[in-house]
Amino acid sequence: MTEQTVQVTIKNTGGQWAGSYAVGNQSYDLDGRDRNGLYVTAIKRVTEIAKREDNAVRTVIDDHHSGMAEVVLIDPDGGVERVETKPLTAEPVPSRKAAHAAAAEAETTPETGAQAPAAPAPDTPSPSAQAFVATLNQAPAAPAPTPELQPSYETASFGQRPRASQGAVIAREGFNGTLNRMSGGMLRLPASRAEARRARLVETLQAVPAKTPVTWAFMNSKGGGGKTTTLYNIGAIIGSLTSHKILALDGNDNHGTLGDKGRRQSHDATVRDLLNVLDAYTKDNPSGTFVPPALIAPYLHAQPEKFDVLPSQNRAYDTKVLTAPELRRLYELVSPSFSHVLIDTGNNIEGDASTSTVQVAADVADHYVFSMMGKIDNARNAFATMDYLIRAGFGEKVRASVAIVNKTHTTAPEDLDEIIEFLKGRVSTYVIVPWDAELDRGRDIRFDRLAPATRNAYLDAAVAILDPNSHNRP
Structure with missing residues (x-):
């Protein structure tokens, strides 16, 4: 099914709050005495549309008071994927996964003007255990290979605990890892004890x-x-x-x-802001305590x-x-x-x-x-x-x-x-x-x-x- 889009607009003119939402060519007013009330009503109305359509609804909430737009996907069961919080004039991004990737890329982009590595595609799966192990053991700015890391942390368990499986882990680091890569898969030399331990912890x-x-x-x-x-x-x-x-x-x-x-x-919401919204929502929904994730996500x-x-x-x-x-x-x-x-x-x-x-x-x-x-x-x-x-x-x-x-x-x-x-x-x-x-x-x-x-x-x-x-x- 085609993903539907709802446009929500919230404004404050002369101290008076007003809001509306548009579906296709039809526009409807929102009830609410303040920004939080309008937001709660908007989420409720979009959730109803998602249930009726039995499909996620892409919702763009334009807050002209703050100058920001919140883009979310709302599922029929109230589930949400935050897509982006952006200035009203900015172009949207495709998904919440892409937003996370972009945030991570922004943190690692050098300030020298050199082009940063491209962010992973939105559908890129989470890293495998051994791939992430290589990331863990890679120093933040190592220009050349370093000797094998000997863990300087300590851990101990008081009492008997089962050990993880001791299956062989193929080396991705150190000398053996280099040989494995150079062989194009012909060699499968084992990992060091430190690397194998980290791989098993990740698994x-x-x-x-x-x-x-x-x-x-x-x-x-x-x-x-x-x-x-x-x-x-x-x-x-x-x-x-x-x-x-x-x-x-x-x-x-x-x-x-x-x-x-x-x-x-881009917002500065805290627990106090979310509590105010929850108070308004539960007041209007006294029969149950379930709060849709879509109501929580923007905070x-x-x-x-x-x-x-x-x-x-x-x-x-x-x-x-x-x-x-x-x-x-x-x-x-x-x-x-x-x-x-x-x-x-x-x-x-x-x-x-x-x-x-x-x-x-x-x-x-x-x-x-x-x-x-x-x-x-x-x-x-x-x-x-x-x-x-x-x-x-x-x-x-x-x-x-x-x-x-x-x-x-x-x-x-x-x-x-x-x-x-x-x-x-x-x-x-x-x-x-x-x-x-x-x-x-x-x-x-x-x-x-x-x-x-x-x-x-x-x-x-x-x-x-x-x-x-x-x-x-x-």
């Missing part, structure tokens, strides 16, 4: 089914423990390697920094690594905090649209689930990730967070959790040993992430610029988090 990650939803809360009651950085990089590697729909949700009470770590879209910030970020309110004039009941309501309405939800928690753990956003995250999460720096004082705060959650009745989740220890450039071996000793018996698995100069800058994260050992460590952490039963002792 394990890609074999995890996309359940809906599975939620992780990233915990440490003290700021500066690396929660936000860890969450973003875990989202980046899972998004890059799988087709799972991933939401990184900033659950900080106010002024969270998750939005600062990633790339923002998300798509990342080049193929996952979405919903940042906390962080504007100077936005002083209204995100309350515990609001976080729970937001999670319950939004999470069914995703395979995995990663919640970046705040620092205020005191109170209960009616007053503390951290306790709400602890309650709704299926699993915990405790992030800490390789410093005794910061690690002690993570340990105190574990103890508090155990006393609050979450002991089983704590004991099944994953700990991420982020080394600093001053982490002493004896301090690391002390931290690891304390983790024994408290969590199921820990992963040590090496110090990385790129992350130490404190700027927005470019995952492809991280050192190979850092990317490898996050791969190991992602497997431990996404499928801990398949995690191995190295």
Whole structure:
């Protein structure tokens, strides 16, 4: 069937909001007292058209107040593919996949005027396990081949866990990889132990089914423990390697920094904006709590690594905090649209689930990730967070959790040993992430610029988090 197009127009003239939508040559007015009300009504009307046509409807929402146009595909069941957010005068792009590819290309385009590599076609499949392994082990700017990487990260599992299959992996890197390529397929020399291990980790990650939803809360009651950085990089590697729909949700009470770590879209929407829209939508739909993904998508910030970020309110004039009941309501309405939800928690753990956003995250999460720096004082705060959650009745989740220890450039071996000793018996698995100069800058994260050992460590952490039963002792 031919994909239908609906044109939605929203304007503000002299303080009065007005909207309309056009199907073919017919135009209809939209009901709504403000921009959010008009947007909610438009989404509802287009969903009705999609159901009637039993086909996706391409919808172009021209917001003359902001000067931007949101292009989405809305399915009969309310599913959505964001195609593009663009100035009203810009040409559209073909698909959401192409938008992700273009965002990734923009991040890697050199500033010298040299032509950047072409973005992959919209229908390009996700990379295979061995192809991505080669990307992981390739330094960001290596002019010549380097010696085989020896992983500088560490990981350990407390308890018995099954090992991944040990089938042969054909070399794509190093000397054997070079010979395999030169032979045109005549040779199939085996990969090194390090390369084979990475390949099996990627295969394990890609074999995890996309359940809906599975939620992780990233915990440490003290700021500066690396929660936000860890969450973003875990989202980046899972998004890059799988087709799972991933939401990184900033659950900080106010002024969270998750939005600062990633790339923002042309809009600056936050959890507060989405909550306002959800309030309007559920008021008009009191019989059910299902929220169409099309209603959520315009408030998300798509990342080049193929996952979405919903940042906390962080504007100077936005002083209204995100309350515990609001976080729970937001999670319950939004999470069914995703395979995995990663919640970046705040620092205020005191109170209960009616007053503390951290306790709400602890309650709704299926699993915990405790992030800490390789410093005794910061690690002690993570340990105190574990103890508090155990006393609050979450002991089983704590004991099944994953700990991420982020080394600093001053982490002493004896301090690391002390931290690891304390983790024994408290969590199921820990992963040590090496110090990385790129992350130490404190700027927005470019995952492809991280050192190979850092990317490898996050791969190991992602497997431990996404499928801990398949995690191995190295």
